[in-house]
Amino acid sequence: MMELIRKRLAEPGGWLRLAVVATVPAALGAAFVFAAGWLSPGRLTPATFMHTFLVTSGAQPGFRRNHAKGVCVTGWFDGNVETASFSRAALFTSMRSPVVGRFALAGGMPYQDDTPGTVRSLALRIMPAHGGEWRMGINDIPVFPAPDAATFNALLLASWPDSRTGKPDPTRMAAFLVQHPETKRALALISSRRLTSGFADDTYNSLDSFTFVNAQGIATPVRWAMVPEQKDHPPAPQEKGPDYLFNDLITAIGQGALHWHLIVTLGNPGDPTADPALPWSGPHRQLDAGTLTLTAAQSEDGGPCTGITYDPLVLPDGIAPSDDPIPAARSAVYSRSFTLRSGEIKPASAITPADVNPGAQ
Numbered sequence: 295m296m297e298l299i300r301k302r303l304a305e306p307g308g309w310l311r312l313a314v315v316a317t318v319p320a321a322l323g324a325a326f327v328f329a330a331g332w333l334s335p336g337r338l339t340p341a342t343f344m345h346t347f348l349v350t351s352g353a354q355p356g357f358r359r360n361h362a363k364g365v366c367v368t369g370w371f372d373g374n375v376e377t378a379s380f381s382r383a384a385l386f387t388s389m390r391s392p393v394v395g396r397f398a399l400a401g402g403m404p405y406q407d408d409t410p411g412t413v414r415s416l417a418l419r420i421m422p423a424h425g426g427e428w429r430m431g432i433n434d435i436p437v438f439p440a441p442d443a444a445t446f447n448a449l450l451l452a453s454w455p456d457s458r459t460g461k462p463d464p465t466r467m468a469a470f471l472v473q474h475p476e477t478k479r480a481l482a483l484i485s486s487r488r489l490t491s492g493f494a495d496d497t498y499n500s501l502d503s504f505t506f507v508n509a510q511g512i513a514t515p516v517r518w519a520m521v522p523e524q525k526d527h528p529p530a531p532q533e534k535g536p537d538y539l540f541n542d543l544i545t546a547i548g549q550g551a552l553h554w555h556l557i558v559t560l561g562n563p564g565d566p567t568a569d570p571a572l573p574w575s576g577p578h579r580q581l582d583a584g585t586l587t588l589t590a591a592q593s594e595d596g597g598p599c600t601g602i603t604y605d606p607l608v609l610p611d612g613i614a615p616s617d618d619p620i621p622a623a624r625s626a627v628y629s630r631s632f633t634l635r636s637g638e639i640k641p642a643s644a645i646t647p648a649d650v651n652p653g654a655q
């Protein structure tokens with residue numbers, strides 16, 4: 295063997311051939327090491343967020359790494375055909391589309407107590423009969439507290455409650471806010487929002503910007519909100535128990551269908567699409583793009599939303615991403631969260647099947 299190698303190297307161009315043969319695997323190896331992040335341990339990856347949620351919420355096997363406490367809901371979406379002049383998405387023109395959704399509280403703690411001020415969310419998977427599925431996760435705050443994924447990661451770490459006091463360390467948080475005035479501004483808007491009594495009378499916002507594209511290929515920047523038909527009430531003045539938001543939702547949906555309108559805001563030239571921490575201010579044209587009807591709730595334990603990750607980049611033809619950097623980060627992080635939780639043994643959720651349907655037990 296050694297004799298053969300010596301002979302080959304002695305041939306004209308032998309050393310060059312050896313260099314090429316050695317370089318290709320070396321380059322592939324280097325690319326692997328780079329992609330795995332081993333050359334840049336500070337690089338932000340889905341694994342970084344998994345670690346951050348582990349540090350801030352503890353190990354919660356089987357649960358979503360964020361928005362961990364939730365319930366599934368089902369119903370349908372009726373699109374408004376007038377929206378078709380802005381988006382060619384089938385769900386605006388097709389017949390009623392079935393929906394599997396999930397109401398949740400922000401944070402990685404699946405057994406946290408419900409409080410009036412905890413960020414509430416609604417996630418939806420809208421499935422038109424002939425394809426063109428749309429998934430979204432929307433929150434009841436007016437802006438996102440960070441313009442990009444790195445700042446959000448740093449904010450989660452800075453606002454992580456001190457184990458002795460149960461509250462964020464004010465010095466750590468103050469230092470973070472000095473470095474991030476954009477988060478300070480966003481948190482001021484978030485903390486001055488008007489709170490409602492529960493999930494059913496709340497408005498949920500896309501925060502991220504997307505693009506509607508119509509049949510002629512004309513693109514319009516958009517943000518949207520699900521605005522309730524249910525009359526809103528202020529939060530209850532008295533303490534109502536650790537799961538009161540979910541119990542109230544289950545009671546309300548048991549008494550009759552709940553409805554929201556998909557209100558789409560069309561962007562004006564100059565609106566900040568790349569930064570979900572900035573509001574779109576001033577007058578805007580809005581469309582009532584359809585009605586969401588929710589008719590039933592189910593526990594996540596065995597419920598239809600548990601196997602779904604509400605990846606904001608699952609978009610139908612006619613709705614596209616914008617230059618907002620966060621949805622791509624969300625997509626990668628949600629996928630990692632889904633992979634991890636799908637492989638873990640999950641204890642019972644805070645809201646069990648018996649809580650949702652006591653009569654059936």
Ligand code: HEM
Binds near residue numbers: 364430431499602623
């Ligand atoms: C870099 C920024 C963000 C990170 C790292 C992040 C992280 C996560 C993770 C890990 C999950 C659990 C996913 C799963 O296991 O299926 C989640 C859920 C969720 N996120 Fe985010 N998120 C980010 C930004 C946002 C933004 C801008 C919104 C806008 C409204 C949002 C809304 C939601 C909602 C509604 C859910 C719950 C979905 C459900 O009920 O399954 N997130 N997030």
